[in-house]
Amino acid sequence: MTTPAIETIGLTKQYGGLASSVALRGRSRSSGVRALEDLAIDVRQGEIFGFLGPNGAGKSTAIRLLLGFLHPTAGRASVLGFDTVHDSVEIRRRVGYLPGGIAFWDNLTGERLLDELAGLSGRPPVRRSALLDRLELSAATLRRPVRDYSRGMRQKLGIIQALQHDPELAILDEPSEGLDPLMQRAFYGILDELRREGRTIFFSSHVLSEVERVCDRVAIIRLGRLVALEEVPALLARRKRNVEIRLGGPPPALAGVPGVSEVETGDGRLSCRLEGDVGPFLAAIAGSVIHDMTIEPARLEEAFLEFYETDLDAAPPAAAPPSPAKVPA
């Protein structure tokens, strides 16, 4: 069995309180802000793992715990088999990190900055030239001071500094922020290439379409709690698709057809929601006169919103999320 790239067990982070000491005294009351609670995930080597949640959900806190910037209040985590509290230097030797809203030493040129960061990493920048080509950062651009760079160019520089030394694991916080659509596509290509070469990517985002496009598995986090962790295709397969049919005759009888719900008819139209296998639905409409039919594909956004639209108080803690999510995978 291979070591997980990332493994967290009951990882909890509370800011500004005395949770530990209060707990030791056997009191239930705790002060401070609980940014992360009982996070239990495992990221497999060689996969692209999406970490989804809106701003303030706890994504950056989790990443900072993994890199040893923060100390857990409870639980533990390991990255590439190294403990995040005791071996954070070893972890950072093997990891490339792109912080959200990255800041640089602006007086340096792009080239000097990349050189200095590679020097600090202690590993040669073996991927730099390929990344520069893919992200279209020219030599002339690199000779300019970073303070003159646009937001998109800074983000490209951030991606390059995180990946130039060919890390075993890349932890990317909102990596496509500020990139134009063409560059986003180039970036996704880079991720695909890294995956083919067996590198692991841990990828936090609130852009659902990109997570859906590039990730193998996704964890959804809400108010510091994990609410879902699943393969992206499996998550999508369970999402309800919207069906719209323009009819040329009487509507088909869809009551009781497996996977079909919310059927509405009238004015020569039929709409419904379709979940799972489409076979029974197609069989049910086979005899009907249909002028047009649209089945809207399942989107991760709907899955995401489903987890966010329910009342938080009704949601169980992260360690025991509601079906259909399975935690940990």
Place this chain on the structure above:
Amino acid sequence: MNLALLRHTWRANRLRVGIVTVALAIWGALMPIVFDAFGSQVAEMFESGAFPSQLSQFGGGDLFSLTGAVGIGFVHPIAVGLMLVFAVGFATTAVAGERQRGTLEVLLARPISRRVVYGTLALAGASFVAIAIAGLTFGAWAGATFTGRTAELGVSNLPLLWLNGVLLYCALGAVGLLASVSFDRLSPAISVTLAFVLVSYFLDILGSMWPDAKGLQPFSLFHYVDPKTVLSGFADRGDFVLLAVATAVAVVASLAIFPRRDLAAPS
């Protein structure tokens, strides 16, 4: 210590180090020249009672001897202000400033422990101080040579004077770095360090000019720098030890605090 970080820190500060060192060298050279040109007149003015005699004891220096004039140059607000570029400016921005800008994030994502980051920054700061104080000391020697008064200076004691100054500003810089690793934002780090330096400076100057406040001087780090006595060959070894101990205490406290701190995302 991390060589790559040391190089980076040096590159980022070399212009500042150069400017401050040259400015301090000029300032250091001015004191012997001023003494040579106006020393006797100033002495006459004080003897005539035109100025309170306490003013002639500013910072333990005087204007009646070359060593006294050089001593005034060392503790004069201009020299102290220039040295604070490192003791307060560099020290406080080294961690808290980088953190506020968000650049500490990029640095700490590298395989460098926080203790090594601190040690490298402290070493860089100490080297800046050493060079700047060397400029001031060199200036004093150059000024004395220019006026033909080298024999009055006690040149053999100049290295000891340099060490005394280096230890003072290393101690102040260590306090600045301690504040820097303790705060998330630059302004509280600067405020605390500046308050410490100003109170320390005020206590020493007050004690040197007002006999009733003499008892406050031992509470000031500036009290343990005595250029006139050092140049006269009567340096108190205890002063050097105390400054070294103050530096060590601040370094140990920083090394205890920094690795244990939570570094939340910059706001």
